Amino acid sequence: MPAEELPGSKAASVTAVTLSTGAVACGVCCVLPFALPATVLASTGTLLAWFVSMHLWVTVLAFLSVAGAWGWIAWQSRHTRRRPAASTLVMMAGSTVLLTVAVLWPLIEKSLISVLRA
Structure with missing residues (x-):
């Protein structure tokens, strides 16, 4: 049997997990549109330089x-x-x-x- 839990600790942990998942999702949604084009352009430039050679x-x-x-x-x-x-x-x-x-x-x-x- 687990140790005595404080009242509301289960609700706090569920809230923390939910908010951290939301933060990760928002971070991906906000950062990805800025990072992905730069990554694609860098890769494309390398690929084009390889084709030119x-x-x-x-x-x-x-x-x-x-x-x-x-x-x-x-x-x-x-x-x-x-x-x-x-x-x-x-x-x-x-x-x-x-x-x-x-x-x-x-x-x-x-x-x-x-x-x-x-």
Whole structure:
């Protein structure tokens, strides 16, 4: 049997637990909107810097992939004597355009930024 409890001690402990839980919840709700964007921006900056350092070899890999895909489509067309589907040609044209932008990006980046700043 527990030691003699003071009257109202159970109510005081329940109130303390409830208020401390409320304080933690309010702290999270108030601090999180300020801390989360800063954390996300810091992480995004690091991630973007990592992608920038990979630009050259990712572009080479993309060039090989697109060239290989065009070669595969040409081989399949000759082998089956059928034209590729229109959706395939549209997707490959889009891939080629995006690859061209990626290859030319070092040349167009400065002028694009100056246009966007104006």
